[in-house]
Amino acid sequence: MAFDILEAGLSTTVQDQGRIGYYRFGIPQGGSMDQYSATLANRLVGNTAAEAVLECTYIGPKLVTRADAVIAVTGAPVDVFVNGEIRAEYERITLVAGDELKFGVIKGGTKYFIAVHGGIDVPEVLGSRSTYPIGAIGGVEGRALAAGDLVPVGAAIDNGLPALQSIDVVDRPVFSRDVNVRVMLGLYDHHLSAEGLESLLTSEWVLTPVADRMGLRYSGPGVGWKDREQPFGAGQDPSNIVDAGYAVGSIQIPGGTQPIILHRDAVSGGGYAMVATVISADMDLVARCSPGTKTRFVAVTMDQALDARHDYSARAARIWS
Amino acid sequence: MTQQTTARYTWGGDEFLFVEIAEGMSLEANFISNSIANALEARDLAGIVDICPANASLLVRFDPDILPWQELEQVVHVLEDEVRASTNKVLETRIIEIPVWYNDPYTNETGARFREGYHQRPEGNDLDFAAEVNGLADAEEFIKRHHESPWLVSMVGFVAGLPFLFQLVEREKQLEVPKYLSPRTDTPALTVGYGGCFSCVYSVRGAGGYQMFGIAAAPIFDPSQALEDFADFMIFFKPGDIVKFKPVDEAEYRRIRAEVEAGTFRYRQTPIDFHLQTALADPDGYTLSLLEALNGI
Numbered sequence: 001m002a003f004d005i006l007e008a009g010l011s012t013t014v015q016d017q018g019r020i021g022y023y024r025f026g027i028p029q030g031g032s033m034d035q036y037s038a039t040l041a042n043r044l045v046g047n048t049a050a051e052a053v054l055e056c057t058y059i060g061p062k063l064v065t066r067a068d069a070v071i072a073v074t075g076a077p078v079d080v081f082v083n084g085e086i087r088a089e090y091e092r093i094t095l096v097a098g099d100e101l102k103f104g105v106i107k108g109g110t111k112y113f114i115a116v117h118g119g120i121d122v123p124e125v126l127g128s129r130s131t132y133p134i135g136a137i138g139g140v141e142g143r144a145l146a147a148g149d150l151v152p153v154g155a156a157i158d159n160g161l162p163a164l165q166s167i168d169v170v171d172r173p174v175f176s177r178d179v180n181v182r183v184m185l186g187l188y189d190h191h192l193s194a195e196g197l198e199s200l201l202t203s204e205w206v207l208t209p210v211a212d213r214m215g216l217r218y219s220g221p222g223v224g225w226k227d228r229e230q231p232f233g234a235g236q237d238p239s240n241i242v243d244a245g246y247a248v249g250s251i252q253i254p255g256g257t258q259p260i261i262l263h264r265d266a267v268s269g270g271g272y273a274m275v276a277t278v279i280s281a282d283m284d285l286v287a288r289c290s291p292g293t294k295t296r297f298v299a300v301t302m303d304q305a306l307d308a309r310h311d312y313s314a315r316a317a318r319i320w321s
Numbered sequence: 322m323t324q325q326t327t328a329r330y331t332w333g334g335d336e337f338l339f340v341e342i343a344e345g346m347s348l349e350a351n352f353i354s355n356s357i358a359n360a361l362e363a364r365d366l367a368g369i370v371d372i373c374p375a376n377a378s379l380l381v382r383f384d385p386d387i388l389p390w391q392e393l394e395q396v397v398h399v400l401e402d403e404v405r406a407s408t409n410k411v412l413e414t415r416i417i418e419i420p421v422w423y424n425d426p427y428t429n430e431t432g433a434r435f436r437e438g439y440h441q442r443p444e445g446n447d448l449d450f451a452a453e454v455n456g457l458a459d460a461e462e463f464i465k466r467h468h469e470s471p472w473l474v475s476m477v478g479f480v481a482g483l484p485f486l487f488q489l490v491e492r493e494k495q496l497e498v499p500k501y502l503s504p505r506t507d508t509p510a511l512t513v514g515y516g517g518c519f520s521c522v523y524s525v526r527g528a529g530g531y532q533m534f535g536i537a538a539a540p541i542f543d544p545s546q547a548l549e550d551f552a553d554f555m556i557f558f559k560p561g562d563i564v565k566f567k568p569v570d571e572a573e574y575r576r577i578r579a580e581v582e583a584g585t586f587r588y589r590q591t592p593i594d595f596h597l598q599t600a601l602a603d604p605d606g607y608t609l610s611l612l613e614a615l616n617g618i
Contacts, residue, residue: 306335
């Protein structure tokens, strides 16, 4: 079983829950940028949470299925068309061999996900099917899909759960143009001046179009740094540090101007001071933001971050019960 | 330079512990970071997801649902104390020869495309600039300084398999070169780069901000694992590796490329024990003994 890709879309990649444990070698975790949306799609088609899906960016692919298939589309709001007829997102969709799937114009967010029963069945590399284009591993030949690709779909799966026809509205993610992102201060926040720290936490930051799976850049008033003598090997700018490991979700502010949140395809290290880190529960929220989204960074404690993590896990677990 | 007596512990959200051994780069700080990383790895603690030693710091990814953050911090503190108290500062590692075509046309062509708005000095190439800011006579002298003393892989990362390298010479002899004013959008794969006090080898083509001095002849990242040196893993370098750059001319570069294409290329390398105290006490003498190990192959 396979999909014939007629049009690739802007950047359609195979993703799963990620390639965890190789960050020490510079290989990012990868995985669906909005994990919660991807898990909903897998639930609808009768997979487990671990199956690989197609992550679409703004413009999705046009594809034809070679065999009967059960699919679902979740994530950013978009019109779904099967043989030209509109179908709903967040619902189980049955395709018969030869059916054509395509998409309309995205209406919010940037990423939507296509799951298929059996999962996208490209070979695992280092324990994951996620595409890492810079290292040319995972996915289809280590790259985004191209027209003419044949995307393999895996064999039927029994996940032991009753079939689910649609996701309740309350369980669907929200795509807002105005968000509060919870962060934990730390790492090199002590390099910020008092005004710099206040600016980080009280300013309204606007997501720029410079945003992808590696990182998202925000415009705003900028931040100031404390006066200090730069240590040996750090570089001259006050935003520089001796090159260090970058936490996934960490916020760096090169030159003190535009904060960058590192996301799931982050470079694993570098020489810019990180001043805060998005908590794990809000990484999906960041992934759902489209350019122009007004963003405030709200500082929370470790205990609050762990409570939020627990709530996130409980919400996802409900879907799988 | 002041050496911190205890590391600074801080959190990168709810999944990352960050341990800053020292603010400034030094061989000792790197040795402590790598030693804590190795000791933590050996503990095989449930809930440890990834241990990423860096130049003068350590990043540990953990699953707070399995390993409480307070417990992780306590464990690493104990390991840090043990590492600092240990008198046996020896690293079992290897020394590897990396052939480099310095002042090559590939990096020079790329450098020429990123001048205005990117580089500090529009005229000349990156080597000319590096020689000038280090008060050296010319590019040739800089190249000699770059390859005559060995380097320690102080960190692997940024992108897949990229080594950061710190030269095993006294502080006064260390070369420092500013990064590009603004990062390039292109760097040839296997470019030998330089930024701050670090050299690097770009494992893949892509963006980069380090000055470009030459091109390594053989791969350091091989997802196809076609070459023997990659039989176990697609990434060649590990933190703690010692590197000796060997200058090659175009003819030798082409010969090595042909061997890579044929799948017969092997890196020259040999196991060594790296003794931190000896390296710190007598860098020049210790360098000679390291090179003898490589020449004895």
